[in-house]
Amino acid sequence: MSSRTDDEAAADDPRRAILLVVESIPRGRVSTYGLVADRAGLPRRARLVGRVLSQLPAGTTVPWHRVVGAGGRIAFPAGSRANREQRARLAREGVPTLRGRVDMDRNGWHGPAGDLDRLLWLAEPPPVTRRAARRVTRPYDRGPADAKRRSG
DNA sequence: CAGGTGACCTCTG
DNA sequence: GCAGAGGCCACCT
Numbered sequence: 001m002s003s004r005t006d007d008e009a010a011a012d013d014p015r016r017a018i019l020l021v022v023e024s025i026p027r028g029r030v031s032t033y034g035l036v037a038d039r040a041g042l043p044r045r046a047r048l049v050g051r052v053l054s055q056l057p058a059g060t061t062v063p064w065h066r067v068v069g070a071g072g073r074i075a076f077p078a079g080s081r082a083n084r085e086q087r088a089r090l091a092r093e094g095v096p097t098l099r100g101r102v103d104m105d106r107n108g109w110h111g112p113a114g115d116l117d118r119l120l121w122l123a124e125p126p127p128v129t130r131r132a133a134r135r136v137t138r139p140y141d142r143g144p145a146d147a148k149r150r151s152g
Numbered sequence: 153c154a155g156g157t158g159a160c161c162t163c164t165g
Numbered sequence: 166g167c168a169g170a171g172g173c174c175a176c177c178t
Contacts, residue, residue: 044172045173045174047173047175048173048174048175051175051176
């Protein structure tokens with residue numbers, strides 16, 4: 001049932017399937033390793049997602065920063081360069097991190113819905129980028145947020 | 153071939 | 166919240 005596009009893509013090339021999913025994450029939203037794996041037709045293979053992302057070339061256009069750990073946790077060690085880089089990129093998109101994690105209830109992404117699903121799977125580039133380019137409506141207002149933000 | 157590692161996850165206590 | 170156990174699997178020693 002439903003689309004087997006993901007399964008086929010996964011069977012054909014898991015790496016590619018994962019990258020397609022990651023690239024479909026809209027600006028201002030985040031997903032998790034586990035969810036990306038699921039959507040790529042690779043259940044329980046979150047680890048592979050991390051591995052694929054770790055092998056992205058420098059300067060890639062793949063929005064790797066929109067992928068976080070379970071519960072919105074930044075996967076990189078607190079205080080690491082990569083950790084800061086990811087938070088900076090997210091902040092630039094209007095996604096705040098508090099105590100090393102993203103609020104998934106507010107910024108979490110569940111994936112494309114209904115017809116849009118097929119659209120995203122059949123077409124390479126997600127249309128969200130255009131929408132974002134026109135006008136970025138911040139998914140959140142603001143708050144105390146990272147006023148404290150530890151040493152990480 | 154065996155063992156350790158890792159941008160991970162979920163379930164149990 | 167944290168720790169342990171079991172899963173998953175590509176890659177390196």
